[in-house]
Amino acid sequence: MSQPLENIALIGAGTIGLSFAALHLRSSSTCKVVLYDPRPDLDSHVLSLLPNYLPPTHESVTSLLASERLLFAPSLEEACTPSTHLVQEQGPESAEFKTDLWPKIEALVSPTCQLWTSTSGIPASVQSVGMSSPGRLLVVHPFNPPHIMPLIEVVPSPATPEALVESACEYFSRIGHRPVVIRKETTGFVANRLAFVLFREACSLVQQGVVRVEDVDKIVEASIGLRWGIKGPFASYHYGGGEGGLAGFLQNVGKTVKDVWSEGEGPIEGAWVEKVVGQTEEAYGAVTPQNYVERDIITRRVLEVIREEREAIAREETET
Ligand SMILES: NC(=O)C1=CN([C@@H]2O[C@H](COP(=O)(O)OP(=O)(O)OC[C@H]3O[C@@H](n4cnc5c(N)ncnc54)[C@H](O)[C@@H]3O)[C@@H](O)[C@H]2O)C=CC1
Numbered sequence: 001m002s003q004p005l006e007n008i009a010l011i012g013a014g015t016i017g018l019s020f021a022a023l024h025l026r027s028s029s030t031c032k033v034v035l036y037d038p039r040p041d042l043d044s045h046v047l048s049l050l051p052n053y054l055p056p057t058h059e060s061v062t063s064l065l066a067s068e069r070l071l072f073a074p075s076l077e078e079a080c081t082p083s084t085h086l087v088q089e090q091g092p093e094s095a096e097f098k099t100d101l102w103p104k105i106e107a108l109v110s111p112t113c114q115l116w117t118s119t120s121g122i123p124a125s126v127q128s129v130g131m132s133s134p135g136r137l138l139v140v141h142p143f144n145p146p147h148i149m150p151l152i153e154v155v156p157s158p159a160t161p162e163a164l165v166e167s168a169c170e171y172f173s174r175i176g177h178r179p180v181v182i183r184k185e186t187t188g189f190v191a192n193r194l195a196f197v198l199f200r201e202a203c204s205l206v207q208q209g210v211v212r213v214e215d216v217d218k219i220v221e222a223s224i225g226l227r228w229g230i231k232g233p234f235a236s237y238h239y240g241g242g243e244g245g246l247a248g249f250l251q252n253v254g255k256t257v258k259d260v261w262s263e264g265e266g267p268i269e270g271a272w273v274e275k276v277v278g279q280t281e282e283a284y285g286a287v288t289p290q291n292y293v294e295r296d297i298i299t300r301r302v303l304e305v306i307r308e309e310r311e312a313i314a315r316e317e318t319e320t
């Protein structure tokens with residue numbers, strides 16, 4: 001068991017950084033989270049958003065600040081110290097920014113400090129080129145918002161020791177998340193690759209006038225979005241194949257699958273960005289904080305029902 005992650009420095013306190021702050025703070029009643037972010041509105045940003053990310057019964061942000069379990073560091077050097085157990089970065093998605101940052105952090109912390117990046121798709125082997133021990137850097141890619149969404153894609157570089165991978169997986173499993181180790185550094189890792197392929201097809205269908213933005217959302221929410229939250233694509237198609245399972249599915253539907261695959265490639269023609277953005281803004285207007293509150297309430301409830309039902313099924317299986 002690696003050292004407890006009690007002194008945590010979060011570099012970048014935007015959408016993801018603040019969500020991870022809530023996750024770490026609610027996962028341990030003793031851990032200390034130090035935020036470093038040069039944004040001029042950091043105080044108001046944290047005070048306005050962080051309370052929504054913490055459970056309603058959790059210690060208030062004001063109390064966390066008063067007890068110094070939550071701190072704002074005025075500099076990187078004051079956020080990352082020899083007593084820091086974990087530095088997690090969620091700054092701008094820029095290879096230049098992250099590559100420049102990690103050698104600085106490495107020089108500030110102890111050799112046992114865990115170094116994680118929340119990047120959407122910049123591999124650790126790219127970000128760590130300037131580090132003296134590149135293998136120390138590990139990608140822990142969340143799905144927004146990480147204080148609720150359980151997936152963490154743990155993506156080691158070829159230089160990363162297995163012990164660091166195991167330590168990160170152990171931490172996230174212990175706090176109720178679902179880490180999945182991705183064994184090769186692909187662009188966008190796995191979740192984003194799957195999401196972006198679907199998103200490309202959705203944009204193409206809107207651009208072709210096959211369907212409007214809001215109808216794509218209705219279709220996904222009323223079918224695959226629900227289905228894949230319960231059983232992923234392989235299990236779902238295995239079930240869909242009846243007695244033949246996935247082999248039966250591929251035998252029955254395989255030609256249509258391949259026909260669709262062969263069509264859905266290459267760039268989308270025309271001014272598709274303007275079209276999908278225009279229809280999205282027309283359908284939903286500007287995003288408000290209340291949108292996030294409603295999203296989080298429903299997402300938490302769905303996850304809770306899935307957990308409750310799976311536990312009930314497991315209990316029945318052990319009792320029979
Ligand atoms: N937004 C999303 O859905 C997801 C984002 N990510 C990744 O998380 C990272 C952050 O993304 P977001 O939170 O969405 O962006 P964001 O723009 O909300 O937050 C980035 C924060 O970094 C701060 N920052 C800028 N320069 C800095 C510096 N020198 N030192 C410290 N902080 C600095 C900014 O002030 C800002 O608050 C990116 O790498 C992104 O790819 C990962 C999964 C999902």
Ligand SMILES: O=C(O)[C@@H](O)C(=O)[C@H](O)[C@@H](O)CO
Nearest residue numbers: 119120142143144145191192
């Ligand atoms: O969709 C998410 O939450 C994450 O998988 C991402 O990394 C996104 O691509 C994010 O960067 C943009 O929404």
